[in-house]
Amino acid sequence: MESGFLLPDLDDDDAAPFWQGTARGELLVQTCAACSRRRLPPRPMCPHCRSLRHEWKRLSGRGTIWSFVVAHPPLLPVYQQLAPYNVITVALDDDPQLRLVGNLVARPDGPINEIDPAMIRIGEPVRVVFQQVEDVHLPRWMRV
Amino acid sequence: MTTTIKDRTAIVGIGQTKFGKGLEDSELSLACQAISMAIDDAGLEPSDVDGLAMFSMENGREVEVARNVGLGDITYFGEIGYGGGAGCGTVGHAAMAVATRQCEVAVAWRARKRSAKGSRPWANVNQRLGGATQWSRPFGLLRPVDEIAMLARRYMHEFGATRDHLANVALAFRTHANRNPNATMYEKPLTRAGYMKARWISEPLCLFDNCLETDGALAVVIVSAERAKDLRQPPAYIHSFAQSIPRQHQVMTNYFCDDPLLGPSYACARLLWQHSDFTPADVRVAQLYDAFSPLIPLSLEGYGFCKRGEGAAFTDNGALEWPHGRLPTNTAGGGMSEAYVHGFNLVLEGVRQIRGTSTSQVEGAQCCLVTSGEGVPTSALLLRR
Numbered sequence: 001m002e003s004g005f006l007l008p009d010l011d012d013d014d015a016a017p018f019w020q021g022t023a024r025g026e027l028l029v030q031t032c033a034a035c036s037r038r039r040l041p042p043r044p045m046c047p048h049c050r051s052l053r054h055e056w057k058r059l060s061g062r063g064t065i066w067s068f069v070v071a072h073p074p075l076l077p078v079y080q081q082l083a084p085y086n087v088i089t090v091a092l093d094d095d096p097q098l099r100l101v102g103n104l105v106a107r108p109d110g111p112i113n114e115i116d117p118a119m120i121r122i123g124e125p126v127r128v129v130f131q132q133v134e135d136v137h138l139p140r141w142m143r144v
Numbered sequence: 145m146t147t148t149i150k151d152r153t154a155i156v157g158i159g160q161t162k163f164g165k166g167l168e169d170s171e172l173s174l175a176c177q178a179i180s181m182a183i184d185d186a187g188l189e190p191s192d193v194d195g196l197a198m199f200s201m202e203n204g205r206e207v208e209v210a211r212n213v214g215l216g217d218i219t220y221f222g223e224i225g226y227g228g229g230a231g232c233g234t235v236g237h238a239a240m241a242v243a244t245r246q247c248e249v250a251v252a253w254r255a256r257k258r259s260a261k262g263s264r265p266w267a268n269v270n271q272r273l274g275g276a277t278q279w280s281r282p283f284g285l286l287r288p289v290d291e292i293a294m295l296a297r298r299y300m301h302e303f304g305a306t307r308d309h310l311a312n313v314a315l316a317f318r319t320h321a322n323r324n325p326n327a328t329m330y331e332k333p334l335t336r337a338g339y340m341k342a343r344w345i346s347e348p349l350c351l352f353d354n355c356l357e358t359d360g361a362l363a364v365v366i367v368s369a370e371r372a373k374d375l376r377q378p379p380a381y382i383h384s385f386a387q388s389i390p391r392q393h394q395v396m397t398n399y400f401c402d403d404p405l406l407g408p409s410y411a412c413a414r415l416l417w418q419h420s421d422f423t424p425a426d427v428r429v430a431q432l433y434d435a436f437s438p439l440i441p442l443s444l445e446g447y448g449f450c451k452r453g454e455g456a457a458f459t460d461n462g463a464l465e466w467p468h469g470r471l472p473t474n475t476a477g478g479g480m481s482e483a484y485v486h487g488f489n490l491v492l493e494g495v496r497q498i499r500g501t502s503t504s505q506v507e508g509a510q511c512c513l514v515t516s517g518e519g520v521p522t523s524a525l526l527l528r529r
Binding site: 005006007008009010012013015040041047066067068069070071072075076079082084085087089097098099100101102103112117122133136138140 | 294399
């Protein structure tokens with residue numbers, strides 16, 4: 001069923017294993033099989049050693065809020081119904097140079113507009129949860 | 145022998161349509177009108193034009209423009225991508241083509257209607273996301289303003305910038321627009337109180353931190369320095385030109401590199417000043433790309449007007465305001481208060497400052513910096529008398 005949310009193509013050349021991981025409740029990061037450096041977003045070639053070989057390694061799923069916005073209208077319809085809502089960028093504990101965009105939620109299945117935006121702070125520790133929208137499992141974040 | 149394009153070409157013609165919302169003419173028609181006016185302004189004939197440089201986002205194509213305006217045989221044509229980052233790039237590519245004699249008379253332009261199909265690529269909801277956008281849009285980071293607001297919040301956190309600094313930017317550009325009869329906001333003053341109570345768009349950014357939405361077109365004509373001497377307008381020499389895609393850059397959502405607040409302007413500025421006889425201290429007027437107010441402190445830092453983290457404080461004490469500020473900026477009103485045509489209006493205002501015809505003319509300015517989009521693969525020009 002069409003939810004109205006903008007969602008990733010699960011067959012994406014580079015990112016498909018990431019979304020397969022979220023469907024299993026795992027947060028994965030592409031890791032170079034030659035030099036072991038992690039890279040995000042995923043891509044075919046390692047910018048450090050140019051190896052094409054990579055593997056997907058599981059992350060702890062913990063991080064801190066690096067920045068955030070609170071979106072207000074005008075927005076696409078399904079997002080407009082939720083506004084104002086937060087969008088956060090999380091620096092991952094496993095490697096703070098790796099960052100992921102997501103939302104701060106109050107409950108594992110809570111909506112993205114439940115937390116008072118005035119109470120969100122850069123540096124807050126968070127942990128990942130996964131929420132299903134259509135056939136996609138999106139990583140979102142709860143306060144630790 | 146090392147040869148750069150320094151002072152070897154000049155902008156000798158400028159043209160622009162009226163600015164508005166919901167203009168009837170098509171983007172192709174607007175492009176042709178602006179180009180036609182720029183050719184007339186230079187005192188040249190359409191058949192003299194043999195070079196074209198445009199935005200890859202342009203809806204009217206080179207062949208259509210050439211057929212409509214009656215241009216001659218085109219021997220150079222090229223496109224620059226990445227939206228607002230392309231403006232100075234099209235002019236610079238035209239200048240390189242003229243300097244290397246791939247063509248003699250080049251035109252660069254931008255025509256845009258915000259209501260036109262394809263004008264808002266972020267609003268396409270019909271298909272699943274691939275590539276970079278899948279890491280931000282599913283979570284509701286939809287619009288360019290959301291993408292820049294994420295960087296702005298981090299910038300404010302790291303460097304102590306406040307909404308008062310962003311208001312300094314919005315108010316300075318508005319006062320310049322209030323002196324420019326062609327500006328969208330000519331008759332609409334803005335106060336600090338008005339800024340502070342404006343509605344949010346994407347916190348920490350409010351309505352007045354955003355550029356306008358404008359229909360319109362602008363064009364410039366570029367010829368060699370030798371030919372410029374024989375034409376009717378005072379030449380605006382292209383003294384230096386640079387582009388940059390900084391290492392590990394991601395367009396707009398540049399959150400994934402080591403230092404996301406080190407924007408494209410740093411790498412662009414390095415080459416721009418390397419090829420220049422001027423330094424930032426010599427620059428007394430600038431046209432800085434302003435799709436959103438936080439891009440101004442980032443650009444002030446990137447182009448070397450202050451140290452890293454000092455861009456917000458730089459805007460205090462009216463530093464960006466004509467006539468007494470340290471660096472009067474966006475003297476026609478910029479994207480936030482004159483018109484938002486992907487920053488191409490900044491190029492024309494740079495030319496007017498060199499000619500001495502700005503409505504907020506900085507007396508005695510020997511050069512003018514013009515920049516294109518910060519936050520995307522970018523470009524910059526240093527124009528001189």
